[in-house]
Amino acid sequence: MKVAVWDTYVTRQDGAIMHFDIIAPDHIKNAEVIHTFGKDYLQLKGQASQQLTSRECRFCHIAQASPEMVESINDKGYYIIEMQGCE
Template sequence: MNVKVFDTHVRTLDGGYLHFDVLIEGNDQTLATRHAREWLASRGVADADVSQSRCQFCHSEPAHPDVAAAIAQQGYFIIPLQGC
């Protein structure tokens, strides 16, 4: 499986900064943004807590089997990078 990587940056209203990658099978930026919001919500960060965010296509890469399995199960995989 080849995945698309979306570089995602989020600033929260309380001054926090989160940087993570959203990996999905297709190149749908709207879908990647929706998955980023779902993942943030699962960590207690609601849209109302976000002052600005960016989720944009970065590159494609072959998926590790664990990543491919997660994408097959839930539609996405997150790689936490900063502040997560």
């Protein structure tokens, strides 16, 4: 499965930066849909009030999905790769 990688940087409530990638099926081109995925993730991390727009989240590239990514996409529509400040 081909997936789109959306590079995302969000300022946390404590001022630190969260860097994560939103992985979604490559046929999803609507950034608002991708932002909804990111907002769902932020809510899980206790950061629901933080802004996530095209300024914080941008398309990066197309990649081949791993089995773990495919499983998450089939379950909830997206997969998150935590890069920095996501603990």
